[in-house]
Amino acid sequence: MSTPLAAPLDNxxxxxxxxxxxxxxELKGENPFKIRAYRNGADVVVHAAEAALGLDExxxxxxxxxxxxxxxxxxxxxxTGTCEIRQELxxxxxxxxxxxxxxxxVGPKTVALLYRELHIKSLDDLSQAAKAGRVRGIKGMxxxxxxxxxxxxxxxxxxAGRHLLAKATEVADALVAYLSSxxxxxTIVTVGSVRRGAETSGDxxxxxxxxxxxxxxxxxxxxxxxxxxxxxxxxxxVLLRGGYQADLRIVLPEQRGAAMQYxxxxxxxxxxxxxxxxxxxxxxxxxxxxxxxxxxIAGANEEGIYEALDLAWIPPELRENRGELAAAExxxxxxxxxxxxxxxxxxxxxxxxxxxxSLESMAAASQARGLQYIAITDHTQSLAMTNGLDExxxxxxxxxxxxxxxxxxxxxxxxxxxxxxxxxxxxxxxDDCLASLDLVVASVHxxxxxxEAEMTMxxxxxxxxxxxxxxxxxxxRMLLRREPSRVNVEKVIDAAAANGxxxxxxxxxYRLDLSDSHARLARDRGVKIVINSDAHEIxxxxxxxxxxxxxxxxxxxxxxVLNTLPVAxxxxxxxRDRA
Ligand code: DGT
Ligand code: CA
Ligand code: CA
Ligand code: ZN
Numbered sequence: 001m002s003t004p005l006a007a008p009l010d011n012x013x014x015x016x017x018x019x020x021x022x023x024x025x026e027l028k029g030e031n032p033f034k035i036r037a038y039r040n041g042a043d044v045v046v047h048a049a050e051a052a053l054g055l056d057e058x059x060x061x062x063x064x065x066x067x068x069x070x071x072x073x074x075x076x077x078x079x080t081g082t083c084e085i086r087q088e089l090x091x092x093x094x095x096x097x098x099x100x101x102x103x104x105x106v107g108p109k110t111v112a113l114l115y116r117e118l119h120i121k122s123l124d125d126l127s128q129a130a131k132a133g134r135v136r137g138i139k140g141m142x143x144x145x146x147x148x149x150x151x152x153x154x155x156x157x158x159x160a161g162r163h164l165l166a167k168a169t170e171v172a173d174a175l176v177a178y179l180s181s182x183x184x185x186x187t188i189v190t191v192g193s194v195r196r197g198a199e200t201s202g203d204x205x206x207x208x209x210x211x212x213x214x215x216x217x218x219x220x221x222x223x224x225x226x227x228x229x230x231x232x233x234x235x236x237x238v239l240l241r242g243g244y245q246a247d248l249r250i251v252l253p254e255q256r257g258a259a260m261q262y263x264x265x266x267x268x269x270x271x272x273x274x275x276x277x278x279x280x281x282x283x284x285x286x287x288x289x290x291x292x293x294x295x296x297i298a299g300a301n302e303e304g305i306y307e308a309l310d311l312a313w314i315p316p317e318l319r320e321n322r323g324e325l326a327a328a329e330x331x332x333x334x335x336x337x338x339x340x341x342x343x344x345x346x347x348x349x350x351x352x353x354x355x356x357x358s359l360e361s362m363a364a365a366s367q368a369r370g371l372q373y374i375a376i377t378d379h380t381q382s383l384a385m386t387n388g389l390d391e392x393x394x395x396x397x398x399x400x401x402x403x404x405x406x407x408x409x410x411x412x413x414x415x416x417x418x419x420x421x422x423x424x425x426x427x428x429x430x431d432d433c434l435a436s437l438d439l440v441v442a443s444v445h446x447x448x449x450x451x452e453a454e455m456t457m458x459x460x461x462x463x464x465x466x467x468x469x470x471x472x473x474x475x476x477r478m479l480l481r482r483e484p485s486r487v488n489v490e491k492v493i494d495a496a497a498a499n500g501x502x503x504x505x506x507x508x509x510y511r512l513d514l515s516d517s518h519a520r521l522a523r524d525r526g527v528k529i530v531i532n533s534d535a536h537e538i539x540x541x542x543x544x545x546x547x548x549x550x551x552x553x554x555x556x557x558x559x560x561v562l563n564t565l566p567v568a569x570x571x572x573x574x575x576r577d578r579a
Contacts, residue, residue, distance in 0.1 A: 044321075049490070081256055105152055175222060175246060176206060199512045318336075347532035361538065374418035375414035417439075427442060442470050478510045479512065
């Protein structure tokens with residue numbers, strides 16, 4: 001946490017500042033509505049596809065849930081890194097107190113108390129005070145609370161961070177299978193951010209109906225449990241090996257829909273839905289939807305809850321309070337793309353560069369998965385580490401691919417390339433070589449540190465090259481590992497629209513790039529999306545499952561995704577084949 005923030009800020013940083021303000025207001029014991037407004041604002045900003053910095057107050061107010069006051073704050077924060085209210089609050093509380101507030105099981109009241117009584121200003125202060133036994137001396141704290149605080153600090157250090165969707169899903173699926181084997185009659189599902197298909201998740205949330213307290217016992221004795229954080233008859237919480245926290249709730253069948261709805265979230269979606277219930281004089285919580293006399297209106301299934309609120313059932317991937325309630329009310333929810341809609345996969349590697357399999361086995365495995373066509377897109381020469389292809393090898397590989405494809409029935413292998421975009425925006429192969437191929441994916445793999453103007457011009461230059469059909473993994477981000485490049489996604493989207501170039505959703509679990517909000521913006525601006533595996537081995541062909549989830553979170557229908565087309569139409573829709 002840095003005190004003097006340098007101007008100007010991107011959306012993620014703006015959202016962080018808004019969250020800090022909410023935290024500080026909470027320390028102060030301010031009005032909950034005011035606090036909630038800042039938290040909601042942070043959520044809106046972080047998910048917005050356009051940069052807050054580029055918008056004026058009116059532009060910001062066009063975002064759902066941003067009123068006049070918040071718009072002013074966001075504008076100030078984006079431009080200067082801070083705003084008046086934050087500066088005022090920081091006169092009362094040191095910034096390092098915020099990290100204490102984020103500790104598991106330590107609420108604002110406790111933090112305010114620790115600050116007043118022991119002058120604790122940071123996690124380090126707290127750790128020292130607790131170790132010295134000074135915390136237990138405060139009225140209302142005690143040795144047990146002190147112990148919990150020390151454990152929470154230790155845990156924070158060991159298990160900081162979030163998990164990739166693919167890993168989280170794997171861990172959750174295994175846990176659900178284990179629990180199901182203990183209670184075959186029960187219905188057990190994963191809810192929370194994993195059910196929404198979010199690219200990363202904090203903890204795993206499981207929900208069971210038709211099971212008794214013995215299921216909670218089974219849960220806390222799951223083989224990879226490292227520590228039991230809580231254990232009751234209807235609720236338990238554990239820490240698993242690998243740093244996963246998992247929560248289990250056991251609810252009654254008549255509450256199942258309400259609990260699924262509530263624990264699927266997102267929080268922002270839930271709040272919007274609850275406000276809708278409140279507007280009718282009703283109450284919505286994890287137990288059901290109730291009228292003014294506490295009579296249950298719905299609760300056994302999710303559909304019933306949405307229906308009672310005059311809404312179509314909303315797919316979990318859309319539940320982020322990004323316009324889905326309005327669409328569900330107006331019956332304009334999109335028909336979302338599904339894995340079965342994909343007919344091709346046009347970004348994958350073979351032993352010709354850094355893949356593990358031959359083109360023949362990648363093709364056979366893809367056909368076995370139900371696809372009708374693929375493109376082989378090996379790397380190019382500047383990526384020497386991958387044994388990338390020069391022009392001569394590219395021509396030879398294309399010839400080999402086409403000869404092989406001609407021997408197949410009802411399956412096509414296109415001769416493509418993943419051409420590296422060099423630091424100056426030129427491409428890594430000669431123009432006539434690129435023009436001779438069926439398809440070119442162009443991607444950035446080097447000089448990731450370029451500034452915004454340079455990186456953006458570099459990608460746009462590639463988009464303007466007449467042989468480029470698709471831009472691969474646009475920002476180069478690696479989730480939980482590497483920040484995205486500084487590329488201006490909005491400008492790239494506009495250039496792609498102008499040139500008829502498609503943008504990829506790369507399905508590698510740590511990429512998922514374009515992100516959901518960027519893919520949605522691209523679609524809104526008339527850019528087609530391609531969902532690719534970028535597989536380097538057979539098992540990775542299945543990664544498109546994650547890419548499809550990202551596409552669904554971007555509100556995409558099959559018509560928005562080029563590789564839902566049969567091969568002939570797909571080829572006609574590529575930039576190179578347009579008139
Ligand atoms: P995560 O774990 O950070 O990836 O995100 P989620 O969405 O799984 O959040 P989590 O595990 O904290 O809570 C699961 C769901 O429970 C969340 O999506 C919505 C619901 N929920 C949690 N806290 C609140 C709350 O304070 N208000 C409302 N309305 N819903 C909440
Ligand atoms: Ca969760
Ligand atoms: Ca949770
Ligand atoms: Zn690549």
